[in-house]
Amino acid sequence: MDPVKVGLLGLGTVGGGTATILKRNATEIARRAGRGIEVDFIATLEPERAAELGVADIRLTQDAYEVVNDPAIDIVVELIGGYSPAKELVMTALENGKHVVTANKALIAMHGDEIFAKAQEKGLVVAFEPAVAGGIPIIKALREGLAANQVEWLAGIINGTGNFILTEMRDKGRDFDDVLAEAQALGYAEADPTFDVEGIDAAHKLSILSSIAFGIPLQFDKTYTEGISKITQEDVAYAEELGYRIKHLGVARRTESGIEQRVHPTLIPESRLIANVNGVMNAVLVQGDAVGATLYYGAGAGDEATGSAVIADIVDITRALTSDPQNRVPHLAFQPSELQNTPVLEMDQVQTAFYVRLAVKHQAGVLAEVTSILGAKNISIEAFLQKVINEGSDEADIILLTNVVNEGDMNDALAQIEALDVINGNATRIRVEALS
Numbered sequence: 001m002d003p004v005k006v007g008l009l010g011l012g013t014v015g016g017g018t019a020t021i022l023k024r025n026a027t028e029i030a031r032r033a034g035r036g037i038e039v040d041f042i043a044t045l046e047p048e049r050a051a052e053l054g055v056a057d058i059r060l061t062q063d064a065y066e067v068v069n070d071p072a073i074d075i076v077v078e079l080i081g082g083y084s085p086a087k088e089l090v091m092t093a094l095e096n097g098k099h100v101v102t103a104n105k106a107l108i109a110m111h112g113d114e115i116f117a118k119a120q121e122k123g124l125v126v127a128f129e130p131a132v133a134g135g136i137p138i139i140k141a142l143r144e145g146l147a148a149n150q151v152e153w154l155a156g157i158i159n160g161t162g163n164f165i166l167t168e169m170r171d172k173g174r175d176f177d178d179v180l181a182e183a184q185a186l187g188y189a190e191a192d193p194t195f196d197v198e199g200i201d202a203a204h205k206l207s208i209l210s211s212i213a214f215g216i217p218l219q220f221d222k223t224y225t226e227g228i229s230k231i232t233q234e235d236v237a238y239a240e241e242l243g244y245r246i247k248h249l250g251v252a253r254r255t256e257s258g259i260e261q262r263v264h265p266t267l268i269p270e271s272r273l274i275a276n277v278n279g280v281m282n283a284v285l286v287q288g289d290a291v292g293a294t295l296y297y298g299a300g301a302g303d304e305a306t307g308s309a310v311i312a313d314i315v316d317i318t319r320a321l322t323s324d325p326q327n328r329v330p331h332l333a334f335q336p337s338e339l340q341n342t343p344v345l346e347m348d349q350v351q352t353a354f355y356v357r358l359a360v361k362h363q364a365g366v367l368a369e370v371t372s373i374l375g376a377k378n379i380s381i382e383a384f385l386q387k388v389i390n391e392g393s394d395e396a397d398i399i400l401l402t403n404v405v406n407e408g409d410m411n412d413a414l415a416q417i418e419a420l421d422v423i424n425g426n427a428t429r430i431r432v433e434a435l436s
């Protein structure tokens with residue numbers, strides 16, 4: 001049987017990893033897919049990359065539309081990133097009857113519903129395993145391996161760059177900007193690294209996971225998103241003293257009133273496995289009603305790690321094309337007609353515990369003022385630390401861990417606390433998840 005012909009859009013970090021693995025492991029991959037897989041056409045603005053990667057013998061163009069319009073191509077692999085022209089290219093590929101693999105989480109999170117509808121209409125597959133958590137097969141696990149379960153919640157470290165930064169800050173006391181520059185040089189960071197640092201990349205990925213876990217349409221715009229740029233060395237050290245690690249977590253949880261969908265720095269008990277996921281590694285913890293907790297761990301970014309997920313999708317499509325054309329898994333795990341309107345909750349309806357750090361005047365009565373405001377909102381203190389900034393100074397840090405409370409109540413209480421004369425500046429507030 002003739003090999004399946006792949007057109008690659010983009011030969012950057014992930015495109016390079018994909019081309020390299022397909023070449024190196026061609027025989028093994030063909031044995032798995034039941035047919036050869038051949039990269040037949042590559043669109044890249046850097047043709048010299050093809051020579052660097054040893055694939056200069058493959059047809060090259062600088063115009064991606066030549067690839068998506070080429071009748072010889074069976075599967076288009078979109079590795080350009082961003083919303084446009086990626087969306088137009090993917091829609092054209094589908095219009096032309098080509099299956100699509102994409103690593104583009106922004107595209108799927110923002111336009112997935114429209115793209116899947118077009119794929120459905122045309123009887124085609126849009127596969128996006130590499131879009132979430134790099135090389136970890138988390139989409140397959142949720143869509144297929146956990147199909148028996150009602151997913152209760154999932155929580156993930158799903159941005160490698162952010163986790164790399166937090167790890168280096170904690171372990172080596174390195175400067176934020178310095179670590180970010182290294183992540184960019186290693187090809188982990190997004191073209192706009194604020195997407196990593198401010199949680200937008202993680203929110204793209206979380207909205208995809210949430211839809212697949214709960215059978216709801218993609219709703220990136222309803223994902224609460226908070227970055228890591230305000231986390232200080234002091235917060236990292238205080239959290240350690242209290243027995244916690246700070247991680248940038250994406251959390252999706254089913255509650256009676258709706259779905260919590262949120263990305264923010266989070267204190268996690270240091271004994272949890274996920275609290276010990278370091279560097280560029282990602283991990284997703286999924287709680288299913290039947291299976292209990294399962295944890296998926298691996299490289300969340302990088303050329304061959306993400307290329308591994310790209311090729312897994314190409315192999316799935318090749319198998320469907322070759323031997324089992326009707327055996328298609330729905331794009332969002334649930335049949336399109338069965339998606340539900342369960343609301344994604346506003347953030348002030350969400351319930352978590354909190355770490356709160358207050359810079360206070362070191363004088364009598366401060367704690368009483370703070371605790372009476374918290375008490376009036378029924379917010380209870382589970383642990384407490386006080387640190388005098390310098391011996392003899394009139395400034396101190398107060399660090400509190402609270403019980404699980406309504407975000408809205410905590411916002412009200414902190415607004416009142418920040419208005420007190422004895423409080424300097426704004427409170428630092430980090431959510432705490434026990435993940436038990």
Ligand code: HSE
Nearest residue numbers: 159160161188190301
């Ligand atoms: N910028 C992303 C990250 C790349 O650091 O996780 C992988 O999606």
